[in-house]
Amino acid sequence: MRTGNIGTTSLAAMLLTVAQTAIAQQDFDAVEMTVHPVSGNVSYIEGSGGNIGLFTGDDGVFLIDDQYAPLTDKIVAAIRTVSPEPIRFLVNTHMHPDHTGGNENFGRMGTMIFGHDNVRSQMALAGYTQEPPLVTFSKDMSFHINGETVHVFKTPDAHTNGDVYIKFESSNVIHAGDVYRTTSYPYIDTSNGGSFLGTIKAYDLLIEASDADTKIVPGHGVISNVEDVRAFRDMMLVIRDRVAAAIREGKSLEETQTAGLTAEYDERWDSGRRIGSAATLIESAYAELAE
Numbered sequence: 001m002r003t004g005n006i007g008t009t010s011l012a013a014m015l016l017t018v019a020q021t022a023i024a025q026q027d028f029d030a031v032e033m034t035v036h037p038v039s040g041n042v043s044y045i046e047g048s049g050g051n052i053g054l055f056t057g058d059d060g061v062f063l064i065d066d067q068y069a070p071l072t073d074k075i076v077a078a079i080r081t082v083s084p085e086p087i088r089f090l091v092n093t094h095m096h097p098d099h100t101g102g103n104e105n106f107g108r109m110g111t112m113i114f115g116h117d118n119v120r121s122q123m124a125l126a127g128y129t130q131e132p133p134l135v136t137f138s139k140d141m142s143f144h145i146n147g148e149t150v151h152v153f154k155t156p157d158a159h160t161n162g163d164v165y166i167k168f169e170s171s172n173v174i175h176a177g178d179v180y181r182t183t184s185y186p187y188i189d190t191s192n193g194g195s196f197l198g199t200i201k202a203y204d205l206l207i208e209a210s211d212a213d214t215k216i217v218p219g220h221g222v223i224s225n226v227e228d229v230r231a232f233r234d235m236m237l238v239i240r241d242r243v244a245a246a247i248r249e250g251k252s253l254e255e256t257q258t259a260g261l262t263a264e265y266d267e268r269w270d271s272g273r274r275i276g277s278a279a280t281l282i283e284s285a286y287a288e289l290a291e
């Protein structure tokens with residue numbers, strides 16, 4: 001009898017897994033890739049997951065991030081609408097699966113994959129099944145391809161502990177990864193070394209690295225300029241100060257989260273789910289400022 005019950009439970013669990021896989025597969029089937037020109041030979045590909053940076057020319061294709069593994073064929077097809085050249089280099093802006101899921105597929109095609117040291121080490125610590133970058137660096141590195149210098153440099157720990165910005169010096173474009181997104185409040189992944197205060201410092205760095213004409217590609221969302229980032233940074237400073245004041249007044253985390261500290265920003269930026277919500281942002285600010 002007991003065996004029968006276990007068998008039934010396992011079968012139910014298996015059917016659920018099959019159903020979930022089918023749903024996930026269907027979702028990926030429906031995803032369409034859109035190539036958005038940015039400047040010069042720099043574009044980004046919008047699909048499902050992080051915005052993919054695409055830089056093309058005679059020396060080959062250079063990519064930033066690669067969304068999810070089931071989307072690789074669609075991503076390659078989108079690249080082929082722009083360039084027939086080999087896909088030589090790929091930089092991961094950080095560790096998350098919606099930015100690294102295609103690593104294994106691209107690696108098999110012969111693409112060399114780069115990322116910060118912490119992307120590789122933190123993926124291992126977190127038990128990720130995605131393929132980590134093959135080549136890692138501690139601070140920064142430059143690619144000299146397609147007539148351009150592409151500078152990849154570490155930000156202060158922000159969204160995770162392995163975030164980098166990628167600047168196309170001549171085209172004047174920066175891909176900012178998930179440190180900067182235009183779809184919601186910043187998400188500080190504290191379980192993977194992210195930092196609220198580091199995120200503010202990372203915005204300072206992004207502002208410093210930009211001029212009035214720089215086009216900034218966010219990890220999720222639409223092309224922005226330095227004024228957009230400045231406004232976002234200023235909002236973070238306001239939230240920081242309000243959370244610090246709440247802590248000084250002896251408010252608990254729950255009281256701080258329900259005090260309406262972000263009221264004037266919520267309609268625009270609160271995602272309404274854990275990642276990108278005001279509550280999650282305040283939780284990460286509270287934890288650091290209460291230390």
Ligand SMILES: [Zn+2]
Binds near residue numbers: 094178
């Ligand atoms: Zn991310």
